[in-house]
Amino acid sequence: MKTYLDCIPCFFRQALEAATLAGSTPRAKKKVLDHLAKRFPDYPMSTPPPEMGRIIYQLVARLTGKKDPYWEAKQKSNGLALRILPKLRAKVRASKDPLLTAVKLSIAGNIIDYGVKNTLNVQKELQRILSEEEKTIRREKKRLFDYPRFKERVKRAKTILILGDNAGEVVFDRLLIEEIHTLGKKRILYAVKEKPIINDATREDAFTCGLDRVSEVISSGSDAPGTVRHRCSKEFLKIIPKVDMVLSKGQGNFEALDWLKRPVFFLFMAKCPVVTREVGCDIGDIILLYRPAQSLRKKRKRGK
């Protein structure tokens, strides 16, 4: 996905939020915004928004002297998710279709964000999403929440690459991976970000949350809040053609993955108007969207 003009006001909002979280003085915050104003006119709009996310958070880190302003928030998210894991696991196991519940929870895990204040809120929110999204499934069964295809493809796949998203959320992905393992012997790779960027999960978060017990934790090499191709490591890019399917978590990865030539399921909660327009959904919708490997090739051919 390219960067839209609507993303620009949002970049400033994000920069201000990150600078605030980094405990900046008003003066330092203004400096961050002024620097962003200098940078974005030259920013190529054809690149995906997470590339600008990377610029913004590097700017904040440099100007505020805080390399990882979201560190504490991430620890909190991880702790919170780990605390409710046994309860969620019981919920999954007790449900009619454990894989479906695990998919829903993995997407819903996206709400464990740095903004969320306490366990109570998260549990309430999860309840809301688990019931609400039944509507979503009914409404656009085939296209926006393509669970039958997901189940069938996951069953068939031998090697699955999961592109992780946020700290805390990784715990919910762990539940999903546990369920995928019940479908047969599979190799599951779980890719995290190379360096701290916003509240995205890094190796540290993945290990804290026990992802290494259910998958091979790797790094995409990317230090952008999304798997932007030219930010990925060569090693990571070499892995991609070898996997049968990709599960892409979160909006940032959805925005960044135009280049991906593997069959992919995007699992995310729609949070911004630009993405909802791109997908054709509403804010807050729970998305399980399939994109075959071919569609991109076709697109390219049509483009030529």
Add this chain to the structure above:
Amino acid sequence: MKTYLDCIPCFFRQALEAATLAGSTPRAKKKVLDHLAKRFPDYPMSTPPPEMGRIIYQLVARLTGKKDPYWEAKQKSNGLALRILPKLRAKVRASKDPLLTAVKLSIAGNIIDYGVKNTLNVQKELQRILSEEEKTIRREKKRLFDYPRFKERVKRAKTILILGDNAGEVVFDRLLIEEIHTLGKKRILYAVKEKPIINDATREDAFTCGLDRVSEVISSGSDAPGTVRHRCSKEFLKIIPKVDMVLSKGQGNFEALDWLKRPVFFLFMAKCPVVTREVGCDIGDIILLYRPAQSLRKKRKRGK
């Protein structure tokens, strides 16, 4: 009110909206945002936000070649409000306290915005506000909706200056002025903007909506979306010490009027987080806030 850092992302959003409404190409829109990025680092944050509003809409006008991108929207708002005027007037006259209903409607008129699509929506919204705002009155009777004081001061005043806000909304102010006239002989001045700026009312709108039948329509001289002091004409500034009280309509005027040394009632619907923080209210609240002439002098003394 000074400009807060939170206003900056919003400036970009406003610029994009205005450029879109002006029918700009994506290229022209990007140009508007790039120009804004060049301008705002030097913008003094001590000035009220409507001053930046002025810069933004001048930029859009210059770069898109459309001097008054909101012209059509304003005509629509005026027409819409004039069509429902007889119904609203009947509502006011039939109510227990016609002045109170007129005050509520005058504030609620703030929702007739360029975004509103049809009569049905507006009537629904008005109904919502008329009933909802009873809650607001109950909740913070004294401070945020100070109707008893308003009624008493309006009764006593001989000369009242009303600072108008948006096109369409002026029709609702006309109803309020009609009710004020029933309280005794008064001179009422109705000030509009000097030039088109966003959907703010100009002389043309005031005359279209019949404000000249119930008041003396004057211009503040300001071409900012608020009565920013140094944008006002000398003639207008000379009038101010001669009036007994000021009724300030809309958020833009609230943001701009730190300098005013007359007793003022602010009538507006709280629409932005910065203003709600400043006032201590919630988004969507109906505000009738009194500020005596003295408070500013005290503030200044304390400041010295």
